[in-house]
Every structure is written in structure tokens, then in C-alpha cells.
Amino acid sequence: MFIKEVYLENFRNYKNQTIQLNENVNVFYGNNAQGKTNILEALYFGAFGRSFRTNKEGELINFEDSASKINITYEKNDRLNKLDIALNKKEKKTIKLNGIKLSRNSELVGNINIVIFSPDDIIILKQGPSLRRKFLDILISQLKPKYLHELSEFNKILEQRNNLLKSKKLETIDIWNEQFAQKAEIIYKYRKKYVQKLQEKLEEIHPELTNEKESIKIKYITRFKSKEEFLEILNQNLNLDLLRGYTSEGPQREDFEILINDKSLNLYGSQGQHRTAILALKIAEMKIIEEEVSDSPILLLDDITSELDEHRIQAIFNSVNKYQVFITCTDINLILKYDCLTKNIKLYNIDSGKIV
Numbered sequence: 115m116f117i118k119e120v121y122l123e124n125f126r127n128y129k130n131q132t133i134q135l136n137e138n139v140n141v142f143y144g145n146n147a148q149g150k151t152n153i154l155e156a157l158y159f160g161a162f163g164r165s166f167r168t169n170k171e172g173e174l175i176n177f178e179d180s181a182s183k184i185n186i187t188y189e190k191n192d193r194l195n196k197l198d199i200a201l202n203k204k205e206k207k208t209i210k211l212n213g214i215k216l217s218r219n220s221e222l223v224g225n226i227n228i229v230i231f232s233p234d235d236i237i238i239l240k241q242g243p244s245l246r247r248k249f250l251d252i253l254i255s256q257l258k259p260k261y262l263h264e265l266s267e268f269n270k271i272l273e274q275r276n277n278l279l280k281s282k283k284l285e286t287i288d289i290w291n292e293q294f295a296q297k298a299e300i301i302y303k304y305r306k307k308y309v310q311k312l313q314e315k316l317e318e319i320h321p322e323l324t325n326e327k328e329s330i331k332i333k334y335i336t337r338f339k340s341k342e343e344f345l346e347i348l349n350q351n352l353n354l355d356l357l358r359g360y361t362s363e364g365p366q367r368e369d370f371e372i373l374i375n376d377k378s379l380n381l382y383g384s385q386g387q388h389r390t391a392i393l394a395l396k397i398a399e400m401k402i403i404e405e406e407v408s409d410s411p412i413l414l415l416d417d418i419t420s421e422l423d424e425h426r427i428q429a430i431f432n433s434v435n436k437y438q439v440f441i442t443c444t445d446i447n448l449i450l451k452y453d454c455l456t457k458n459i460k461l462y463n464i465d466s467g468k469i470v
């Protein structure tokens with residue numbers, strides 16, 4: 115699949131800008147703070163209905179205005195589609211796909227398939243579990259819109275249960291436990307399936323990145339696998355949960371772990387091993403999407419020359435030669451030196467929210 119055209123109106127530092135895009139490689143280059151990442155952010159918004167940099171939609175609207183637009187024309191399975199997003203400081207955003215208004219985010223996600231690699235991703239495997247859950251949840255949501263729906267239902271139940279715990283009103287707790295355990299099992303099954311798929315892909319990708327020297331494993335960490343087991347734990351934890359005022363265990367706290375040569379990456383991994391592992395995960399994500407959607411995902415590479423060395427950048431480019439790729443960089447020469455990219459490449463010089 116590929117994005118043909120994007121139009122930005124009062125989005126970040128863009129006033130009115132139409133960008134015709136190349137089917138293969140697109141490079142946005144220019145000095146810092148000119149608006150390169152802003153373009154990737156707009157494309158990402160088209161895929162997920164949210165930014166990868168902020169949760170506050172108001173920040174996306176140009177300082178001098180109160181409403182903005184992102185219009186995206188993209189081709190998927192040989193069909194042309196039009197996505198229109200309208201952001202407003204005072205109202206809820208509206209999203210239309212081919213003229214039809216979407217009422218939920220889960221109707222949007224999965225239409226445009228995007229994988230992003232940004233300098234911030236280096237910490238996914240280092241920090242606490244929430245970024246890892248997000249990685250997994252985004253991957254699954256793109257492929258199974260139903261999952262995103264289940265997840266949001268689960269979060270509502272969790273919130274209700276936590277409210278009961280805080281107010282210590284336990285008359286209806288059994289009903290909420292039942293619903294919690296039911297959704298928890300569903301989420302566990304999805305996550306387990308996709309962790310398994312990631313494992314299969316990682317086994318192919320990672321040895322190539324390390325010249326066959328290291329083995330990699332990904333393991334989902336949980337204490338329960340079925341509704342009944344979830345229910346049992348909820349009951350066991352009830353006193354603790356009451357004391358804390360929130361639900362101590364469940365999908366909202368779970369995590370996955372990466373093992374390199376059977377040792378925890380998080381505990382023992384070097385900086386280089388972290389970079390390689392996250393790169394392998396991202397490539398695995400692309401391969402899974404490509405397989406399940408039977409169309410290639412779009413890759414956003416934000417400022418990769420600042421975080422990855424030549425060897426690792428070459429590895430990304432080797433695995434995406436047919437994809438549509440968007441690259442941002444300050445020094446165009448650091449990108450042009452990769453021969454594999456220069457066959458079908460379009461360059462855009464970005465200066466103060468304009469393509470010059």
C-alpha cells in the first residue's frame with residue numbers, strides 16, 4: 115500500500131501544504147525544528163487517530179488557529195481511498211473515510227498500516243512495561259480491529275472495578291470480576307498469539323543482524339491463562355486491591371521479556387544489543403503486517419541516522435525495498451549513500467513549515 119497525497123491545513127507549523135508522495139522512498143530533509151517530523155506525525159495520525167508524540171490534540175493545531183485538517187489519499191489493494199481528519203480546539207475530532215464518518219477509533223485503525231521507528235523507541239525494551247504493552251497492542255490493533263474494541267471495553271471494566279475498590283462498595287464486585295476475567299482471557303489469547311508470531315519472525319531476522327552469533331526469544335509474562343484463573347486471582351487479591359484502591363494484576367500490568375542467548379536483555383543487555391533487538395522487533399512487526407494484510411505496510415523512519423549505525427540502517431533498508439518509506443534527516447548525504455534507496459527516491463527540502 116502507499117500514500118499518494120497528503121494535505122495539511124493549520125497542522126503544527128504547516129499552514130496550507132499539499133505533498134505529492136513517491137510510491138517508494140520519500141526523504142524529508144532540512145535543519146532542526148523545520149517540520150520534518152510533523153509530516154510523519156500527520157501520517158501516523160491518519161493510521162491511528164492519535165499522535166506518537168502527544169496525547170493533547172490541541173497541540174497539533176497551528177498556534178494561530180483553532181482548527182486543522184489532515185487529508186490523506188492512499189492506495190490499498192489497488193483501491194484509492196480518501197481519509198479526512200478535522201481537528202478542532204473546541205470540539206471532538208471528526209474522521210471520514212471515503213466520505214463516511216467513523217464513530218470509533220477502532221473503525222479507523224487497520225486501514226492505513228504503518229510501522230514507525232523513532233529515536234524514542236530505543237527505550238521500549240529498557241523502561242517499564244507500559245511501552246512494551248503499547249507496542250504489542252498497536253501491532254495487534256492494526257491487524258484485528260476487534261482487539262482494539264475489546265481492549266477499550268476491558269479498560270472501561272477496569273476503571274469501574276477500580277472505582278468500586280476506592281469507594282469500598284463491594285455489593286456488585288462479583289459481576290465486575292466476572293466481566294474483567296472474561297475480557298482478560300480474550301486479551302491474553304490475542305497477545306499470546308502475536309507474541310508467538312513475533313517469535314517466529316525474530317528467529318529469522320535477529321541472527322542476520324548479529325551474524326548468527328546470538329539467539330533471541332520473546333516471552334509473554336503472565337500468571338494466568340484462562341478466565342477461571344483470572345477469577346481466582348481477583349478473589350485472592352481482593353484485600354490487597356482494596357488496600358491499594360486498584361486492581362493489582364491483569365492484562366493492564368502484564369509485560370513481555372526479550373532473552374538474548376537465554377539471558378534477560380533488560381537485565382544484562384548492552385546498549386548495542388538493545389538497539390539490535392528493537393530493530394529486529396520492528397522488522398518483525400512489518401513482516402507480520404505484510405503477511406496478514408497481504409500488502410506492504412508503510413514505514414516511517416524518524417531521524418534514524420542519529421540513533422543507528424550504518425550496519426543497522428542497512429539492515430532496515432534491506433528488508434523494506436518494496437515498501438513505501440518516509441525518512442527524515444538533517445544531512446541528506448547520510449541517506450543518499452545507501453545505493454539500494456536511490457533507485458526510486460524523492461527528496462523534499464523542509465524549511466519553516468514549507469516544502470522549498
Ligand SMILES: Nc1ncnc2c1ncn2[C@@H]1O[C@H](COP(=O)(O)OP(=O)(O)O)[C@@H](O)[C@H]1O
Pocket residue numbers: 125126127128145146147148149150151152153172173174175176177178442
Ligand atoms: N501547534 C503548532 N503550531 C505552530 N508551530 C508548531 C506547532 N507545534 C510545533 N510547531 C513547530 O514545529 C517545529 C518542530 O517541527 P518538527 O517537525 O518536530 O521539526 P523537525 O524538522 O526537527 O523534525 C518547531 O519549530 C515548532 O515550533
Ligand SMILES: [Mg+2]
Pocket residue numbers: 150151152416417442
Ligand atoms: Mg524531527
